[in-house]
Amino acid sequence: MAVKDSLSYFFLKKLVFSDRSGALIKRITTLSFFAIVLSLTAFFIVLFVMNGMNRNIKARIMSLEPHLTTVNNFSQDVDVTGELHDANSIKYQKFDLILRSIDGQFRGGEATGYSTQGLSDWVKQLNFTQMLGRRQFNTYEAADELQLLENEIAIGVDLARSLGVLEGDELTLIPPETLLLSSLETPLFQKVTVKKILLTDLYDLDSKLILFNSDVSLKRFSNTLSRKTGFHIWFKNVEDAEPVKEKLTAKNISSETWQEKNSDLFFALKMEKLMIGTFLGLAGLIASSSILTVLALLMSQKKYDIAIIKTLGLSQKKTLWLFTKIGLWISGMAIFLGTLIGVGVSLYIQFYPVNVLPNIYYDSSIPAQVNFVFIAIVVGLSALLAFLGSYLPAKATFEIQPALLLRQKN
Numbered sequence: 001m002a003v004k005d006s007l008s009y010f011f012l013k014k015l016v017f018s019d020r021s022g023a024l025i026k027r028i029t030t031l032s033f034f035a036i037v038l039s040l041t042a043f044f045i046v047l048f049v050m051n052g053m054n055r056n057i058k059a060r061i062m063s064l065e066p067h068l069t070t071v072n073n074f075s076q077d078v079d080v081t082g083e084l085h086d087a088n089s090i091k092y093q094k095f096d097l098i099l100r101s102i103d104g105q106f107r108g109g110e111a112t113g114y115s116t117q118g119l120s121d122w123v124k125q126l127n128f129t130q131m132l133g134r135r136q137f138n139t140y141e142a143a144d145e146l147q148l149l150e151n152e153i154a155i156g157v158d159l160a161r162s163l164g165v166l167e168g169d170e171l172t173l174i175p176p177e178t179l180l181l182s183s184l185e186t187p188l189f190q191k192v193t194v195k196k197i198l199l200t201d202l203y204d205l206d207s208k209l210i211l212f213n214s215d216v217s218l219k220r221f222s223n224t225l226s227r228k229t230g231f232h233i234w235f236k237n238v239e240d241a242e243p244v245k246e247k248l249t250a251k252n253i254s255s256e257t258w259q260e261k262n263s264d265l266f267f268a269l270k271m272e273k274l275m276i277g278t279f280l281g282l283a284g285l286i287a288s289s290s291i292l293t294v295l296a297l298l299m300s301q302k303k304y305d306i307a308i309i310k311t312l313g314l315s316q317k318k319t320l321w322l323f324t325k326i327g328l329w330i331s332g333m334a335i336f337l338g339t340l341i342g343v344g345v346s347l348y349i350q351f352y353p354v355n356v357l358p359n360i361y362y363d364s365s366i367p368a369q370v371n372f373v374f375i376a377i378v379v380g381l382s383a384l385l386a387f388l389g390s391y392l393p394a395k396a397t398f399e400i401q402p403a404l405l406l407r408q409k410n
Contacts, residue, residue: 008325029294033334035287040338040382041345043280044375045368048346050273052353052367057269060201061262064125066090066232067241069261071254087244088234090118093214096226098179099155100172101163109159111173111221113214119146122211125234126200146196148213154196156209169194173210175224190218230255288385291331295323295393320394327390335382339375346370 093113100106114122123146146154153171165171171192178187192212200206212218221227235241241257248255259266309319349368356366 006325008322009329012326012329025294028290029330032287032290032294033330035290036284036331036334037338037341039280039284039287040335040378041342043277043284043378044339044342045345045349046280047273047277047374048342048368048370049349049366050269050276051369051371052350054269054273055369056367057265061258062238064200064202064205065258065261067235067238067258068233068244069256070230070233070248071228071256072230087236087240088121090114090121090232091229092118092232093222093227093229095221095224095228096176097210097221098174098176099159099163099210100174101165102170103164105163107159107162108176109155109208109210111153111210111212111218113212113218115215116147116213119148119211119213122146122232126198146211148195148211148217150213150216151190151192152195152213152217153192154198154209154211155194156206157197157199158203158206159208159210160194160197162207165194167194167197173218173221175221175226177225188220188224190220192217284382285385288331288382288389291327291386291389292393294330295327295390320391323394324387324390327394328386331386331389332383335379335386339379343370343375 091114095111097109097111098106099109148154153173155165160166163171171194173190173192175188178189181187198206198209198211200209233241233244235244238258245255245257309322346368347370349366350370353365353367
């Protein structure tokens with residue numbers, strides 16, 4: 001049956017949108033229609049944009065953060081390379097330091113030392129992050145090669161900004177436990193030169209990153225209390241990290257996956273997405289509930305019309321489904337249009353990210369990632385709510401008795 005031949009569509013035009021229908025019903029219906037369209041459009045666009053931002057954050061973390069980090073706090077290093085297959089592993093040593101600039105600025109940082117070959121491998125991971133194409137590096141360029149000599153370091157861009165230092169400036173490195181020494185003891189410190197300022201697009205690294213060549217630099221800090229050694233490991237398939245971690249745990253070798261290291265970040269992103277989605281969903285639910293108002297007004301103002309319809313032979317059941325379908329026409333068209341606009345805009349942003357943000361942000365573009373399973377679930381739930389919102393008010397037609405109403409009118 002064509003739409004124009006549908007009885008419910010005919011009554012929708014005559015009872016709701018015709019010139020003879022009440023102005024209040026027409027206005028509320030129009031407002032309800034556009035409210036549902038706007039709420040669904042905003043719901044899809046906002047959540048899919050957040051999906052895209054979360055995807056970019058995860059991609060940056062997976063490309064530069066080690067997929068698996070082994071930690072050895074003993075005096076004898078443990079070699080785990082025998083447990084790895086087709087994985088890139090870099091031996092590291094790490095300790096906490098306090099940095100002092102020549103202007104007297106103090107900041108805390110985490111010094112990570114690699115061998116000369118290890119630094120080269122780490123830079124390859126950094127360049128891979130660049131090739132993801134998530135932003136344009138305008139102010140600072142990632143290092144094509146990083147050759148650190150004795151007493152030379154590379155630091156993160158946010159750490160450099162907080163200290164107010166540039167490449168070539170001198171810094172003093174101080175272990176935290178040195179501050180507990182008495183005035184009679186000689187403090188342990190090391191003066192170094194900032195060889196390179198690095199931008200990794202990861203705030204946790206950019207705000208505390210200190211890289212040095214462990215073959216030639218910072219030897220005097222090898223006995224500091226915060227010193228850790230181990231391996232940073234990148235797998236071709238990131239899912240291999242968990243099985244390898246289980247093997248290392250069985251051998252009493254402590255290790256940490258990238259998910260565990262960034263669990264707080266991912267939990268915060270998940271909660272943020274959940275709360276925003278909840279409030280947008282409630283806004284859509286409130287907007288869709290206005291269909292109840294439309295049908296309630298229709299039932300109260302068109303009682304005599306409904307009585308005439310029943311007198312002409314339309315059964316109670318058919319009258320119920322007639323007015324249920326009228327509500328579904330309004331809400332269904334709004335759901336379809338809202339979904340079409342929201343998903344269409346999200347797909348456009350996904351394939352053509354919008355570059356509207358300044359370069360001070362890690363993501364200078366607004367990305368999106370469309371999830372079609374999520375769309376199907378939302379549309380299904382919206383259709384269910386639309387049906388309930390149309391069916392429940394339409395049950396009021398059972399209470400309309402044609403004989404009594406027509407007798408009162410006469």
